Amino acid sequence: MNPVSPDMLALQRLYHWEKAAPHQVTLTQPMGGGVIQDYTWSQVADQVRRMAAHLKAQGWEPGSNVAILSKNCAWWLMSDLAIWMAGHVSVPLYPTLAPDTIAHILTHSEAKACFVGKLDAWENMKPGVPGGLPCISYPLSPPDVLNNHDGWDAICARQAPLQGELVRGAEELATLIYTSGTTGRPKGVMQSFGSFAWALDAGITRIDLTGQDRMLSYLPLAHVVERVLVEHGWLRTGMRLYFAESIDTFPADLQRARPTIFFSVPRLWVKFQQGVHHKIPPARLQLLLSIPVIGALVRRKVLKALGLDQCRIAAGGAAPMPLALLSWYRKLGLPINEGYGLTENLAVSHLTVPGTNQEGTVGPAYPGVEDRIDPETGEIQMRSPALMMGYYKDPVQSRAAFTEDGWLRTGDKGQLDARGNLHITGRVKDLFKTSKGKYIAPAPIEDKLVMHEAVEACVVTGANLGRPLGIVMLNAEAVARSRDAAARTExxxxxxxxxxxxxxxxxxxxxxACLVIVTTAWTVDNDIITPTFKVKRNRIEDIYSANYERWEASGKKVIWQAS
Incomplete structure (x- = not known):
């Protein structure tokens, strides 16, 4: 591993801000009902120290695993820091997981305790938490959690703060990040404190984070991008973080934060676009943008309405960004930098260079990252100091993740152009062959299908058929429209x-051969998408494959799948 400065490790950054900017507001947390709670660095450090003292008093063996099950909030970040300060390892869980997945992660990680925080569907998730597992609630936890488990505020009120500055080494295990798992059981990716520090060193060479920046934390902190960009970017720079309250308040949350750095997944970038088109029809918007003076006014008005008028760097990732979507945002005056990475490399692999139009690629590798394409399979392989330590308690899968000479097997197919920009062409395992012996790469076709205003998500499939077919899930507005016969025909x-x-x-x-229209939502609850909105192809096959031959033989171009 390339050496990283000890001062840049996560806990050391907390100690730095505690001394350098104790009265600076750094976290802004909505409490509901219009109430906002701000935290200064001094307050953050004090609560972290008190919770760390509580965890340390439990007498667990150093390096024990402690879980966090919550939507993003100030206490999530403070829990992570407290776990580290107490000498332990954090295990974040997505706040939308099914109970059996929760049970698997908590059992597999042998978690000693779990912070159970802000959640929308606790009653559904509760059966996944093993009986007898000590839990700690947050002020915004569901009533059942608040009433039956020790509370954050109560613990901090009675516990004296941990003194001194416990230092965790660069080589020490910091966290287990369980992959969202498009296939099979999630695996616990082991990442060290040094890997995170190096990832930030590389990341800020392309995303120039500063202490003057503002970010809105709303994508799950259990996901590697939010963890690196938001949590560790915050610790590195001392920037101010805002949290989203709920889906319903998200527009207001954006307006409150007016983020200068904003990351979102493709599905949400599409939703923003559809919201704009709902107010200004695409043809009219395009006309207005083409008029010199009026176009500039319209751009500012649209971006201000989105809460992104102060955004200086916008980014997307976690799934391919359709080229037409990137072009639309660029014309709006908000070019999106597309990134590529995995949990196994802390998402620091490739990113387009801000200010440079590299659309259609994910840009060149970050400084310090090496990349290559396997000549036989077309697989993207890479290595860097941010590579994982392995999968927790799984030496077989850990070895299989790397080539014999130490390069990470990404499982993605791609090509490198003459300028070193990476073009991702699909997943190695997603390729399928038609009955005519032709291989189909579904991802580029899906990028085009999803650009229809009524489409929320889609999958191209059809192994062993004469021709592939597309399955599209309608968004909620289109589903509502389709209940009217005339609107359905249109x-x-x-x-x-x-x-x-x-x-x-x-x-x-x-x-x-055809489009199959699905009106039943694909959700995390029905196990068809991951928490980062990636469709699980194996589940699509399980649910729909029995119909493929009939759909292809029907001769219809559009088929409505009964709910």
Whole structure:
């Protein structure tokens, strides 16, 4: 591993801000009902020290695992820091997991305790928490948790703060990040304090984070990008973080934060676009943007309405960004930098260079990252000082994740162009062959399908069929419209035209036989998508594959799948 400055490790950054900026407001937490609670660095450090003292008093063996199950909030970050300060390892869980997945992670990690915080569906998740596991609630935890478990505020009130500055070494295990798992059980990725510090060193060479920046933390902190960019970016720079209250208040949360750095997944960037189009039809918006003076006013007005008028760096990742979507935002005056990475490399692999149009790629590798393409399989392979220590309690999978000469196998297919920019062409395992012996890479076709205003998510599938087919899930607004017969007919015609347009851009063997319309939402609860909105292809096959041959043989271009 390349050496990192000890002063840049997570806990040392907390100690730095505790001394250098004790009265600076650094976290802004909505409490509900319009009430906002701010925390200074001094207050953050005090509560972290008190909670760390409580955890240390439990007498667990140093390096024990302690879980965090909560939506993003100030206490999430303070819990993580307290776990580290007490000499332990944090295990974050997505706040939308099914109970059996929660049970698997808590059992597999042998968690000694669990912070159970802000959650929307606790009653559904509760059966996944093993009986007898000590739990600690947050002020915004569900009533059942607040009433039956020790509370954050009560612990901090009675516990004296831990004194001194416990130092955790760069080589020490910091956290287990359980992959969201598009296939199979989640695996616990082991990452060290040094890996996080190095990832920030590399990351800020391309995303120039400063102490004057503001960010809104709303994507799950259990996800590697939010963990690196938001949590560790905050600790590195001392910037101010805002938290989102709920889906319903998200527009107001954005307006409150007016983030200068904003990261989102493609599905949410599409939703923002659809919201704009709902107010200004696409053709009219395009016309207005083309008029010099008026166009500039419209751009500012639209970005201000989104809460992104102060955004100086926008980024996307976790799934491919459709080229048409990137182009739309660039014309709006908000170019999106597309990044690529994995939990196994702390998401620090590739990112387009701000100020440079590298659309259609995920840019060059970060400084210090090496990349190559396997000549036989086309797989992207990389190595850097941010690579994982391995999968927790799984030496077989740990060895399989790397080549014999130490390069991480990403499982993604790609190409490097003459400028060193990486083009991702799909997943190695996602490729499928039609009955005509032709291979189909679904991801580029899906990028085009999802650009219809009624489509929330989609999958291209059809192994061993004569031609592939597309399955599209309608968004809530389109589902509501489809209940009216006339509107349904109009929507069907629009999707048929969309299919025709997409097929016109594809090679003959790639062209879709039909679009299958699904009106039942694909959600985390029904186990069809991951918490980062990636569709689980194996679940799609389980649910729909029995119909594939019938759909292909029907001769229809658009087929409505019964809910």
């Amino acid at each position: 929507l069907e015609a629009s999707l048929s035209e969309h299919l025709k347009g997409v097929n016109a851009t594809l090679d003959p063997h790639e062209q879709l």
